[in-house]
Amino acid sequence: MTKIIYRQPDGTRVTINAAPGDSVMSAALAADVDGIVGECGGNMMCATCHVYVEDPGAGQLPAMTDDEDQMLACTDAPRTTASRLSCQLPAGDTIDTMVVTVPGSRT
Amino acid sequence: MSALAYLSLGDPTFRTDRFPAYRRLRDHTPVARVGPDGTRAVLTRYADIERIFKDPLMRVQPKAGEFPAGIGTGPGPGATFHKLSLPDLDAPTHTRLRKLASPAFAPRALAHMRSWVERIIIDNVEALATVDGEVDFVEHFGMRVPAEIACRLLHAPAADAGTVLRRMPALNRLLTHAPLTPDELAEADQAAQFYFDYIGEIVDSQRGKLGPEDPVGALMLAEEAGGRVSRDELIVTLVGFFIASYHTTMTAMTSAVHALLSHPDQMRLLAADPDLAPAAWEEVLRWQSPVHFITRYAGYEFELHGETVAEGTQLLLGIASANRDERRFADPDTFDIRRTGNRHLAFTAGGHYCMGAPLSRLEGDVLLRVLPQRLPAMTLTDPNPPWTDDLVFRAMTALTVAPNGV
Numbered sequence: 001m002t003k004i005i006y007r008q009p010d011g012t013r014v015t016i017n018a019a020p021g022d023s024v025m026s027a028a029l030a031a032d033v034d035g036i037v038g039e040c041g042g043n044m045m046c047a048t049c050h051v052y053v054e055d056p057g058a059g060q061l062p063a064m065t066d067d068e069d070q071m072l073a074c075t076d077a078p079r080t081t082a083s084r085l086s087c088q089l090p091a092g093d094t095i096d097t098m099v100v101t102v103p104g105s106r107t
Numbered sequence: 108m109s110a111l112a113y114l115s116l117g118d119p120t121f122r123t124d125r126f127p128a129y130r131r132l133r134d135h136t137p138v139a140r141v142g143p144d145g146t147r148a149v150l151t152r153y154a155d156i157e158r159i160f161k162d163p164l165m166r167v168q169p170k171a172g173e174f175p176a177g178i179g180t181g182p183g184p185g186a187t188f189h190k191l192s193l194p195d196l197d198a199p200t201h202t203r204l205r206k207l208a209s210p211a212f213a214p215r216a217l218a219h220m221r222s223w224v225e226r227i228i229i230d231n232v233e234a235l236a237t238v239d240g241e242v243d244f245v246e247h248f249g250m251r252v253p254a255e256i257a258c259r260l261l262h263a264p265a266a267d268a269g270t271v272l273r274r275m276p277a278l279n280r281l282l283t284h285a286p287l288t289p290d291e292l293a294e295a296d297q298a299a300q301f302y303f304d305y306i307g308e309i310v311d312s313q314r315g316k317l318g319p320e321d322p323v324g325a326l327m328l329a330e331e332a333g334g335r336v337s338r339d340e341l342i343v344t345l346v347g348f349f350i351a352s353y354h355t356t357m358t359a360m361t362s363a364v365h366a367l368l369s370h371p372d373q374m375r376l377l378a379a380d381p382d383l384a385p386a387a388w389e390e391v392l393r394w395q396s397p398v399h400f401i402t403r404y405a406g407y408e409f410e411l412h413g414e415t416v417a418e419g420t421q422l423l424l425g426i427a428s429a430n431r432d433e434r435r436f437a438d439p440d441t442f443d444i445r446r447t448g449n450r451h452l453a454f455t456a457g458g459h460y461c462m463g464a465p466l467s468r469l470e471g472d473v474l475l476r477v478l479p480q481r482l483p484a485m486t487l488t489d490p491n492p493p494w495t496d497d498l499v500f501r502a503m504t505a506l507t508v509a510p511n512g513v
Contacts, residue, residue: 032448037450040457040458041160041163041456045206047213067206074210074213075213
């Protein structure tokens with residue numbers, strides 16, 4: 001299990017214990033976390049599951065693919081070095097805790 | 108039971124209000140067979156349809172890598188058009204083209220579009236404001252505004268809108284999954300050739316002049332960056348923007364006005380708080396979805412509500428029904444612009460999620476902010492407008508209103 005902490009722009013937090021096979025996006029959708037929409041269902045066709053990952057260089061996250069890199073050019077909120085598509089971040093046994101911040105602006 | 112027992116276009120009750128029939132399907136026959144051999148199935152529940160949309164193994168092509176026989180087997184312009192059209196493609200071609208087209212409606216492009224979208228909508232609202240008496244909203248606004256926006260989007264002269272739109276029904280027949288007669292195919296070929304020529308000229312004349320913040324410019328830059336998208340693919344994608352943005356927006360704008368004028372309490376709420384405009388637009392799309400059915404093909408055999416759905420089965424996904432599913436939405440038949448958690452399926456979901464959704468939302472935001480302020484006395488003068496008989500594209504063909512009241 002991976003503990004995923006979703007931080008909202010207003011400071012509130014939601015914590016979810018995600019099972020292997022879940023992604024940060026799918027766990028958020030199952031729990032109705034505000035700001036993560038996942039319109040394309042994890043097909044990397046939209047950027048509505050954009051999050052900022054705390055400590056993105058920790059080494060436990062999968063490397064960013066060219067496709068993800070390309071879609072991150074289409075985010076609503078500004079892209080930073082912490083930006084990832086949450087559909088590409090798997091929960092699993094190797095990651096105990098992940099903290100992500102949900103961008104503030106999302107239609 | 109066959110879905111045709113419920114979905115009868117000849118039934119006057121169904122023609123005026125389809126939603127009771129959809130509810131019966133959801134409640135009693137959530138997997139309803141169509142046709143004598145039962146090779147097509149109608150699904151009407153939100154959860155089932157969302158699952159199909161988001162499953163990457165479900166297809167838009169009848170068989171993997173194959174196109175409908177009706178589009179012709181030769182290299183005609185119609186067949187070429189179909190084979191390059193995003194809504195008719197599966198991975199991997201769809202994936203490649205879709206990613207290249209995505210920047211067209213990304214936030215940066217939308218921010219640049221807002222000023223001219225606002226100008227077109229406000230100018231046309233002002234034109235309505237000059238009308239003394241009644242006017243057909245469909246003719247004088249619903250058809251006009253999306254055409255002007257589509258033309259501006261593609262850098263086509265607004266005066267050409269009629270010429271461009273006239274050939275669209277012929278092409279649309281080719282892009283749907285309905286069988287085509289030889290005459291219809293010939294007409295579709297002519298229409299496709301017209302679009303290749305017309306849009307091709309625009310592409311050639313605009314080349315080098317547009318930046319990445321422009322939807323057409325974004326696609327052109329993708330084309331120029333190492334030939335990742337061909338000229339034909341570029342043209343077909345741009346025509347796809349035109350087609351997709353025109354009819355659905357016309358329908359949604361008309362439905363928005365109809366819904367608000369027939370629910371004065373909701374109109375008052377919107378007038379008092381213009382920031383409700385985005386939520387009101389989402390509610391219009393949920394409550395009167397512009398597209399009622401979308402086609403997919405089962406990518407593998409699966410069980411659903413006790414029915415075995417074979418691989419290759421044509422699935423008619425009833426998104427208008429899903430958006431009224433009481434299993435997903437509380438009080439689904441109530442038009443409520445303050446509804447929260449409104450994750451409707453009007454733009455579908457999954458890999459084919461409507462690429463133009465951000466543009467639709469921009470248009471809806473502008474329209475629903477401006478209309479209640481500028482035309483606060485607008486009144487519906489025909490409470491029973493005529494509707495099309497089309498099973499897929501449900502729309503009012505006229506909507507008589509008095510812009511300044513009666």
